[in-house]
Amino acid sequence: MSIRGEQKRWRRLLLVAALIPMVALFVSACGGDDDDDGGGGETASADPIKIGILSDCEGAFGDFFELNIGGALVPFINRGATPVNPEKPSAGVEGAEIAGRPVEFVTPFGCGDETPDVAIEETRRIMEEEGADILIGPLSGDEGIAVANYAKANQDKTFVDGMHGAQDSTLKVQAPNFFRFHLDGAQWSAGAGDYAYNELGWRSAVTIGDDYSFPYTGVGGFIAEFCGVGGDVVKRLWPSLGETDYSSFISQLPEIPEEVDGIFAAVGGTGTIAFVKQYIEQRGPLPEGAFIGNIFYDDPLVVKELGNSIAGAIAPNETAADSNEPATEEYLAEIAAAYPDLEEFASSVFIDNYYKNAEGLIQGLEAVDGNIEDLDAFWEALSNAEVQAGYGTITLDENRQAIGTNYLKQVSENPDSGKLEIQTIRRIPEVDQQYGGVFTPDTPSPDRNNPECEEADIPWAGKSEEVDFSE
Numbered sequence: 001m002s003i004r005g006e007q008k009r010w011r012r013l014l015l016v017a018a019l020i021p022m023v024a025l026f027v028s029a030c031g032g033d034d035d036d037d038g039g040g041g042e043t044a045s046a047d048p049i050k051i052g053i054l055s056d057c058e059g060a061f062g063d064f065f066e067l068n069i070g071g072a073l074v075p076f077i078n079r080g081a082t083p084v085n086p087e088k089p090s091a092g093v094e095g096a097e098i099a100g101r102p103v104e105f106v107t108p109f110g111c112g113d114e115t116p117d118v119a120i121e122e123t124r125r126i127m128e129e130e131g132a133d134i135l136i137g138p139l140s141g142d143e144g145i146a147v148a149n150y151a152k153a154n155q156d157k158t159f160v161d162g163m164h165g166a167q168d169s170t171l172k173v174q175a176p177n178f179f180r181f182h183l184d185g186a187q188w189s190a191g192a193g194d195y196a197y198n199e200l201g202w203r204s205a206v207t208i209g210d211d212y213s214f215p216y217t218g219v220g221g222f223i224a225e226f227c228g229v230g231g232d233v234v235k236r237l238w239p240s241l242g243e244t245d246y247s248s249f250i251s252q253l254p255e256i257p258e259e260v261d262g263i264f265a266a267v268g269g270t271g272t273i274a275f276v277k278q279y280i281e282q283r284g285p286l287p288e289g290a291f292i293g294n295i296f297y298d299d300p301l302v303v304k305e306l307g308n309s310i311a312g313a314i315a316p317n318e319t320a321a322d323s324n325e326p327a328t329e330e331y332l333a334e335i336a337a338a339y340p341d342l343e344e345f346a347s348s349v350f351i352d353n354y355y356k357n358a359e360g361l362i363q364g365l366e367a368v369d370g371n372i373e374d375l376d377a378f379w380e381a382l383s384n385a386e387v388q389a390g391y392g393t394i395t396l397d398e399n400r401q402a403i404g405t406n407y408l409k410q411v412s413e414n415p416d417s418g419k420l421e422i423q424t425i426r427r428i429p430e431v432d433q434q435y436g437g438v439f440t441p442d443t444p445s446p447d448r449n450n451p452e453c454e455e456a457d458i459p460w461a462g463k464s465e466e467v468d469f470s471e
Helices: 003-019 023-031 059-077 116-129 141-153 192-198 213-228 247-252 270-283 300-310 326-338 340-345 349-367 375-383
Strands: 049-056 101-105 110-112 134-136 158-160 204-209 232-237 262-266 291-293 314-317 387-389 392-396 402-413 420-431
Touching (some): 049 116, 059 300, 059 326, 110 116, 116 141, 158 375, 213 232, 213 262, 270 300, 300 420
Parallel strands (some): 134 158, 204 232
Antiparallel strands (some): 314 402, 392 402
């Protein structure tokens, strides 16, 4: 039991001893009987489990706030909680309970702006001022590294990620109380470099991505795989996150196919929309078979804004919007039932990732019967959780980082109907964070210049599975 939990237990005992000289009845009421102890070997407290959720409601990712909060709350709704307002996830839920123990959410939910300073301010508010036991979040890369380091310095609390993609937060920081039940940015790129080289015939590429940790990781995954199988990355461009005028960067992109075979783009958030529009103005339509985007380029919120102008892109990430598998259909139905307005965005990674992390958290709580006072047992249960998600199974490695399935999608315009279509074309199972040893705790962190472009043995190269969900 933690020092904090022990102190609270003794305060309750003293209070009851003063009021009712029957301490045995108190212990029985709060602790259960000998036949129903918590999974950690101690009885669970009757106090509510206090949970905070941290996302971004401002900055480049502010448009995804309600999607994040909704994704995190649906697993609790599946277990009996009721949305306060089905049209607004951030209004919260009532009646949440896990393993017979009430759950209380800290509101207002955490509001970041993609900067680590604000993320830590909100983390401190939630964990220190409001006394939360568990944090779900944050959203963005630099925020995630900061929160992981905060977690490492505050090991009386538990942290489960939201959806940030920076590699360092698990591979380098390795906080024993920080868990991530989704793939990182490099894992989200898995399959793209191999496909570009061996299926599309690329031999050279240029990359462009926002100048911070998540795109470093995502671009790094593409470079590791594309160069690993024999390709060459001739230039790396890094506009600032939140840039609105990409014209100077677009002018630096080599001509396709005269100078380079393809582009890998990791410009994200609201920048995705501005970048694609300006690219089309300066260069024309996205070159089919020569443009690969990161997780944003088939996101339903981005597609809704850009429409058919996104046609021609190939997009890797861990969702498959056209999947008709039973697990996917069940997941989509859960989102629609809880928050009808989110149904059209249900395949977004911004919902899916927060959902998976909340589901992993709940499975850990259920495994210890809600007993979070025995942190060692609780963390072991979280480490061993196996999330049967809508798009594949998630397990955790020794650094509490997800191992799971990634997908490649083709975004195109149907020649008959003129409608935009997203078709899954490849599935890459069992994607691990270390890319077969390209990324390790001892290698340089992904940045503007790392990883280097060199051949490597990528475990899944040449082994991705063809997928056609229309059959």
